[in-house]
Amino acid sequence: MSKSRQVLLMDTTLRDGEQTQGVSFSPEEKVSIARGLLQSLKVDRIEVASAGVSHGEKQAVTQIHEWAAENDCLERVEVLGFTDHRRSVDWLASAGGRVLNLLTKGSEKHCREQLRKSLDEHIADIERTIDYAKAQQLLVNVYLEDWSNGYRDSRDYVYRITEALADSDVVHVMLPDTLGVMSPQEVFESVGDMCSRYPGLAFDFHPHNDYGLATANAMMAVQAGARSIHVTVNCLGERAGNVSLAEVAVVLRDKLGMSLRLDESKIHALSQMVENFSGKRVAANSPVVGNDVFTQTSGIHADGDNKGGLYQSELSPTRFGRKHSYALGKMSGRASVLKNLEDLGLELSPQNQQKVLERIVEIADTKATITPEDLPFIIADILESRDFQHIELLNCSITSGLEIESTASIRVRVGNEFHKASGSGNGGFDAFANAMKSVLDPIGLSPPELADFEVRIPKGGSSNALTECFITWDDGQDSFKTRGVHANQVFAGINATLRMLNLVMHRQTEGKEHSIPLAKPE
Known part of the structure; x- marks a missing residue:
């Protein structure tokens, strides 16, 4: 097997990934993620939904298909369907789709106990659905659901259903380790067996991470001959999740020397987008995309x-x-x-x-x-210098109430000048930010955008504990964090903001040790 062969990545964040507990993407979010995956990251294929679900889901799928058709990538967008003859096919066709991922039973037990059908009856349903899909000019891939258990417990069943597919002109036969039960050695042997028995079929491998082996299993599947791996952004997926797109990409390139179309420079940005839309935080030590990994x-x-x-x-x-x-x-x-x-x-x-x-x-x-942004404040304390305190909040009054807009009145020193200002907003912090904006705009200081706002108290703390606030700022080229501490969480955020403003003004001076304007710590 050539080490430089092409391996395809099929991202199923928008279908299998959305089965994560508590995750539900809006139609607009689905379209944004789909465009990011195909256009920016250059993933080979994406699976975006299951046929026959909600009206909002169909709206999103239709929009994705329309965009994909305009950008000549319609055949890279796939939808999960079922062996229901016309229903899934008609749903997909009416949404403008081109590729059906047909879900079939990859284990005899599922076929017998869930469908209550014989293998011959199930194969007849599969062939009837495939024939109808082809009559509608659709391409068809086939999932063998729970293939890992089916291969272990009823191998003859798996062989018979695969032989039927070999005569059906499907594009991909997809082998899911649905419950994430396989070891790397089992994956290598079983996928290798399927590839050698049916050399005319293109096999995908669909791993899950229940034993923490998803990336290793994906690697073994490719070594055994799988042509595509199914992934999700940030390991989204039910239970322990699917396999990480980022991990699979670097492992296939660095460890196996495989050729991928993926633009790795866009992985982190897309990971952050999915993190924001899903509400599921990426672990700081998550390979490639975690905050701490570099x-x-x-x-x-x-x-x-x-x-x-x-x-x-x-x-x-x-x-x-x-x-x-x-x-x-x-x-x-x-x-x-x-x-x-x-x-x-x-x-x-x-x-x-x-x-x-x-x-x-x-x-x-x-x-x-x-944080690195704390350094100037530590230095200021050591050198007993007040020069770095370009902006000092002298006093601040914030008023908030139920169903009324919050207001802030501030008195600040900027350099050698003193200013009074007021502002209103959606909460005390927003009101303060708007008041500061009215002071900073006339002097031409444009703060970076607020990207993330995290508030926490010490573990085991009570309601009167000190609050620590971390704010992530983005200036369009880079992002950085500042930290504030106060008994009031609004003022903890204000302190973090003041650190950011002083840091921004300090960077503009570009001074050295003998002339650096240094800030005094809180």
Whole structure:
């Protein structure tokens, strides 16, 4: 088997992924994700829905098909259908679709106990549905549902149904490990058997992650001869989820040398889109797309990177449109501090570098989170400088109530000038932001966009605990976080915002140690 052969990825985020508990995409979200997958990420195929579901679902599917037809990729959009002769086919055709993924029973037990039919009766239903679909000018792929258990428990059944499909001119025969029960060795042997027995059929493998083996199983399926792997963005899927698109892409390229059409530089952006639409947070340590996966924590690693990239691998962050960062905490060394100072455009003497490092370790011992954006405030505290406090909130009054708009009145110092302003909005933080906007607009300061707002209290804390707020900002080129702490969660957000504003103004000065305007910590 040639190592450079093409492997297709079929993304089923919008169908199988939407079966995740608590996930329901709107029609507009489905269209956006579909376009991102096909046009930006360049996934080979997508599965977008099940036939015969809600009116809103059909509306989304129709819009996706219309867009795909206009962009010459209609045959890359697929819909799950059932062995119901005309019903699924008519639904798909009326939605403008071209490809039917026909769900059949891949195990004798399912056929007998769920359908209450014999294999011959089921094959007759399959052939009748396929014939009707072809009469409507549709392409047909076939799922052998629960194939993994069927292959183990009733192999002759699997062979007979596959032989019937071999005579039906289907495009793909799709082998699901529906309950995620197979081991990599079992996948290699069983998929290899299917590929060698039926060389004229193109087999897909559809893994689930119940044993945490989905990526390894996908790798083994390709080694055994599978031509396509079914994936989802961010491992969405019921129970333990499906296999990660990002993981499969890098494993097939880096470990097996396979050829993929996928544009890896767009993986992270699409992951964030799906995270926002689904409401399901991506684990910080999730390979390729997690927030922490390109962050070095050990000072030894940062030192090694400074001395010739000693701790780098094929999984370079630039490959995915991301960049390295170096954590600040009790494991940090001077190299970690230097890397972060460099990113912020700051220079310190060796003596002050050591002071900063000692303070970072001291803070980390309290289990407080330290971000690179905290560095100027730590430095300011050490150097006893107030210059970095370009913007200072002198007083602030916020009024909120039930079914009335919130208002904020503020008095701030910007440089050497004092301003009073007020604003209203949807909640106290929004009112404060609008009041600050009226101060900042006349001086030409445009803050970055707020991308994420996270509030938390210490574990085991009570209602009067301190609140910690992390805000993620996006300036169009990069994103960064600032942190604020206060007993009131609105003011925790305000403190995080003030840190962002001072950081933005500091970056505009581009000064060095002897002239850096440094902020005083809270």
